[in-house]
Amino acid sequence: MKFTPHHLIACLLLTATAPLYAANIEPAPEPGLWNSDSTTLINGVDMQKKMREAREAMLANMPAEQRAMVEQMMGDAEAAGHKRCITSELAQQMTDPDTLLADAQQQIPGCKLKVAQNADDRLEFSGECANTEGFTGTMQGDMQMVSSREMRSTFRGDGTYQVSEQLTGGLSEELNGPVKVEHRETSTWVASDCGDVQVETLN
Numbered sequence: 001m002k003f004t005p006h007h008l009i010a011c012l013l014l015t016a017t018a019p020l021y022a023a024n025i026e027p028a029p030e031p032g033l034w035n036s037d038s039t040t041l042i043n044g045v046d047m048q049k050k051m052r053e054a055r056e057a058m059l060a061n062m063p064a065e066q067r068a069m070v071e072q073m074m075g076d077a078e079a080a081g082h083k084r085c086i087t088s089e090l091a092q093q094m095t096d097p098d099t100l101l102a103d104a105q106q107q108i109p110g111c112k113l114k115v116a117q118n119a120d121d122r123l124e125f126s127g128e129c130a131n132t133e134g135f136t137g138t139m140q141g142d143m144q145m146v147s148s149r150e151m152r153s154t155f156r157g158d159g160t161y162q163v164s165e166q167l168t169g170g171l172s173e174e175l176n177g178p179v180k181v182e183h184r185e186t187s188t189w190v191a192s193d194c195g196d197v198q199v200e201t202l203n
Contacts, residue, residue, distance in 0.1 A: 024095040026120045027148040031091050032192040036082040038185035043178075084187075085194035090201065108132045111139075121145040134163035137179075149189035157181035 040047045059067050086094070093099045113127035126140040137159010144152045161179050 023117070023120065025117075025123070025145055026095070027145055028095045029086055029091045029145070029151065030148040030189050031086055031088045033190040033194045033197055034084050034086055034187050035190050036084065036185055036187040038082070038183060041180075041182040043180055083190075083197050085197045085199045087199055090199075129157075129159070131162075134161050135179075136160050136162075139181075141183075151187040153183075153185050155181065155183040 038048075059070060062070065108129070110132040111127055111129040113125050115123060115125045117123050122142065122144045124140075124142045126138070128138050129135055135157065137157055139155065139157040139159075141153065141155035146152055158180050159178075161176050163176065
């Protein structure tokens with residue numbers, strides 16, 4: 001599995017949606033196309049901003065014709081956020097504790113979590129991870145179903161990363177060693193038709 005900070009955080013947040021012996025989360029997300037906007041700080045550095053700057057620097061060194069071609073291929077994905085397609089089946093799975101817990105344990109078996117559901121729509125979690133995608137340390141956060149068309153989540157991690165230069169995409173200097181991660185994400189429903197966005201599934 002290829003490592004990215006966003007992938008690790010996504011796995012951890014997925015685990016956070018798996019309450020032990022708790023009632024189903026309410027309300028369930030409405031099926032359709034969703035858009036997620038997030039901010040990730042690693043040791044206080046905005047990683048999305050840093051990657052945008054690296055992209056801009058790369059494009060600046062390209063011939064005009066090649067740059068135009070690459071920009072057309074990339075589009076404005078960064079500005080548009082991350083799109084996901086949630087089916088009716090997945091929407092129900094995302095509120096079911098047993099299904100989510102089984103998926104989370106498969107993805108990040110090195111994390112041990114404590115989860116508390118303090119409201120029908122809100123979960124809080126804390127725990128420890130041992131070399132999960134290169135991360136060892138503690139974490140805490142929360143996830144809230146604001147409505148059937150909006151989800152919010154936060155994640156805070158404190159520990160160490162140790163991954164290779166190849167897997168970090170050239171950002172090993174920023175990622176390896178002691179690390180504090182802060183992540184905030186808001187997902188909103190866009191439309192009932194997902195268009196050409198690939199349907200999302202649990203593993």
